[in-house]
Every structure is written in C-alpha cells, then in structure tokens.
Amino acid sequence: MQIVFMGSPEFAVTILDALVAAGHEVVVAYCQPPRPAGRGKGERPTPVQLRAEALGIAVRHPRTLRDGEEQARFAALGADVAVVAAYGLILPPPILEAPRLGCINVHASLLPRWRGAAPIERAILAGDAVTGVTIMQMDEGLDTGPMLLKRELPIDGKNTGQATDELAKLGSGALLDWLADPTPPQPQPEDGATYAAKIAKAEARIDWRRSAVEIERQVRAFAPAPGAWFEVGGERIKLLAAEFADGGGTAGHVLDEALTIAAGDGAIRPLLVQRAGRSPMTPAELLRGFPIPIGKMLL
Template sequence: MSRRLRLVFAGTPEFAVAAFRSCLAADVDVVAAYTQPDRPAGRGRKLAASPVKEAALAAGIPVEQPETLRTREARARLAAWQPDLMVVVAYGLILSPRVLAIPQHGCWNVHASLLPRWRGAAPIQRAVLAGDVESGVGLMRMEEGLDTGPVLLERRTPIESSDTGGRLHDRLAALGAGVLGEGLARLVAGNLPEARAQHDDGVVYAHKLDKREAVLDWSEPAVALERRVRAFDPWPVAETTLAGERVRIWSAAVPAMRNTAQPGAVIAVGPDGIDVSTGDGVLRLVEIQRDGGKRMRVRDWLNARPDLAATLGVRR
C-alpha cells in the first residue's frame, strides 16, 4: 500500500481488548475506537467505561460512543474518519449495509467459533454446554446477515474437559488477536487469502445467555449439568437450592456411581463434595457460594456447618 491503512476499531467487552491491542501493534493507523456508551455497573450503579474505551484512552486513541449507527449523522461521523478498514469485535451494535460500505476494504469481524457453527451472541458458552470438543476463532468479512460473511482466516483450539466459559474465553481472545494481527499484516503486504464462503449446512445459533438457564434442572443427565456449571463460570454461574438456601455452584464433578434416587435428592455429603442424584448419574458439588458469601470448597462449608449433612437428610 502506498500509505498506511487507516483503521477504525469497534468493540466493547474485555474479549475485544486483545484484538484492539493487536491493531495498535500492526503497521496501520488506528484513528478511532468505537464502543458502547458508558453503562451503570456495580452495586452503586455508577456509569462505567467499557474495557475497550479504557484501553483506547490509555493508548491515546479518540473514542466514539454513539447509541446507534443507523442515523445519517452517525454514518457521516464515521465516514469523516476516512477509514480504509473497520474491525469489529463484540461491539454490540448491528451494522447496516450503509455502514459496511463506508470503509474502502469493508468491515472485518473476529468471531469466537468455528463458523458456521455457533453464529450469534454466546458462542463460547454454547460450545461448552453442547460438549463440543473443539472451538476456535474466525476472521471474516462482514455482511448484512448475522455472522454470515466469508471467512478469511481461522484458528482452532481443543475444548478441554476442565475448560470453563472463562478459560475458553481468554484463550479465544488471544487467538482472535493473533488471527487479526495476521490478517492485517497480510492485507498490508497485499497477500490476503481468498475468503471461504460459509456452508449452509452446519449452521447453529448461539442465543444470548439468560440467567434463568443457570438454575440446575436435576432431571438432566449429570454430564450435561457438569458442562453447565463450567460453561456458566464466570457468568451467570450455575445455582440450586440446598438446605433451604440459594447456592451458586462454581465447580462440580461426575463420579462413577450407580444411583436410583429421585433427581435432586442429596445422596451423600462428605469432604469431597455433596452428591446429588440426577436424571442419569450423580453430580458432585465441589465448590459453592452461599448468598452474600465467598466461594469455598464444600469441605470448608461442612466445617462451618457441622449440622449440614443432617439438615440435608443424609449421613456423613
């Protein structure tokens, strides 16, 4: 290219920060960062800046926070930055065809799944919930449809049996930054690969997480419940009711045990955990959190509540 490429970055949550920094490290000029308006957060509900805004301000990059990009004024403001490329990572706004057409090289998106599987809002957690053995990130050219664009580059990673939503999130964020950095380098060098169109078969949508999904349904198999515990760490966190109180479940296991009790029945309590009957097998609750309390191992809860086993109706 005869001049340095002008890039506008659009992203909001922590997942997008590594990709933003990858843009800063590339041989391009990041001229502006778009992110969601400040939102109330925390117990005090004070307005808080997004992680991308904080990273942009720290890097001295101008920040734009429009409520929408659908107005003529918003599009004119974007065009005024004269972007050659717009990179979008978990921004939170849908881009219309008019917006997609503003940059000379269009808009790229870093998506945390192996497209076309898990298009949509929560691909990381849905992959863990479904028991997928592999995930990854794709760098794609954006189209009007939801995550339907052709894929330029892709990187893969196995989903380990110990992976939580948070661990996979962090690994995919790093992979996303890497694949974006490679894409930018190849664009600048003029050897960008031909994009691969997505197939119509294999499309699965990753619907937005709902806190109601966090309540464990003991009629489900133990293996599915254990995946739910891992997928919903760190948010919204799996939960159930034990000894008459709401308890969040941070860690669980599936012991090799035969079980004939009704789903939801506590069948054993010990230092290794609380064993609960499920629709198929037993789920052992290992790390929990009571309302207003801290995360703790079940053995520590038992030390604080010596009456817990009797309260749950079992012998230690």
C-alpha cells in the first residue's frame, strides 16, 4: 500500500517505523518545518524529518496546506491513504479527499474524550486511570471523524513521557491491524466529548495551595517536558517526579530535610528535581549544593 505519512514528534516516529517495518511504501513524509531551538537558536528539524531522511524517504514541510499548488502536489502523489499522527497542521478538504482511502489519524485518546492538541497531558491532569488510542477517519472537524479502531491503556501513576511511548506502540499496532483488515467506521458520540486544549506555559507553575493530588498529577502531566516548577530565591526548580507524603501545614512550607512540601491538602515529597542548566537529580543531591531550610516558604 502506498502511504503518505504526516507527523512531526517522536510519537509519530514510532508509527512511521512500524509502517516501514511492515512493508508499506511510504512515498513522502510531511512534517512541521525546522524551527529555532537551543541556545544558539539554530534551526532544528523535527524527529520525523530526521527519521524519514535516515530511511531514504522524501520529506516535505510546507507551512500551510491551504495553497492550491501545494494541494496539487499532494494529490499528484496518488497515494492509497494518508496516515496522520500529531502532524500539527489542519488538513483542508482537498487534502482529506485526495488519497483513495482518505486520511487516517492515530489519535492518543479514547475519542470522543480529549479531542485536540494535548490529549495525554489532559488525561493525566484530569486523573483518568485509563486512556488509549483511536484510529479515526479524518473529516473537517477537530478529531470529530468516525472511529475505526480503539485500544485502551492504563495510565494511573505514569507520566506523559511514559504514556506517550506506550501509546505510540499501541497506536502502531492498532494502525497496522486496521490496514491489514479494515473495519467499517463508527460515528463518534457527542456524549462525553471533551477538549484537550494546548498546554499554556503558566500551567506548569506549581501552586502549593492546590491539593497534593492535583500537584502530583501536574508533575506527571508535565514530565519530562516542560516540567512542573516552583521558585526558590528567584531560581526556578523543576519537579520531575514526586510522591504523596504524610504531614501538612501552611501550603508551600518545607516540612523536613527530605524537602517534603506542604500542599493545600496533604504534602508532596519530591523524588527528582532539576535546576536550570543542570541534569535531573535527587532532592538530596540538590540540597547539598543548594540549601533549602526547613520552614522555607516556596513560591
């Protein structure tokens, strides 16, 4: 089967690799254009571009698909199907209709729950014990197309990095199963639909007035990136892993030498932290070079 692949991050790389390993012909890979990154602000290609080039697959990264000339180039590929996984651009009708079997999306949620840009983070923040992947026939709406196949994944206790890796593998298997034995589409119910809005930078800042349950979810939702964080003496400290702890007190106060911190309800004990420009470390390693005394109020 001739496939156009459309994706950008590491999640999509896993799916691209699975298609190639299964013997499908990926004629072109579409992805987001390289963007400035790092201290030098040099342009960095997406993970999909790097992987596609290593596989010898032609890469295209238009900034829009609404241009008629770009749509004609896409249609000229004559693909059987387009597989989309976290691509990052809206597909207009001429693109959706060009492949013989249309455009199939690998979406990291159990639709109709968590339509939108950040389904994994939103599922963790909401305390969902189970999420999954949905193979979906794309339409003009935002993740509103008919469903082709769904698979579940328990995520209780997992962070976004762990869940993303597992969902990518789960989605790859589901996609290959559907391509080998297509099942008829089932319309999405509107009942239970939720929207997974893009993560705003301000959401990663920890508010110690919130409950320990909410803060622990926040830590997992933003690990490994962008990292939930708090401030000490004007320096930002990322909290990459944490657990619930006994104790309590005024929210934000350091309770003991293990850097246990009082929340609005309960307490949080950090397990992995990171200073700006440093590697992740344990709280004990942090405190050896960056003392935070008992009773300190954290912001």
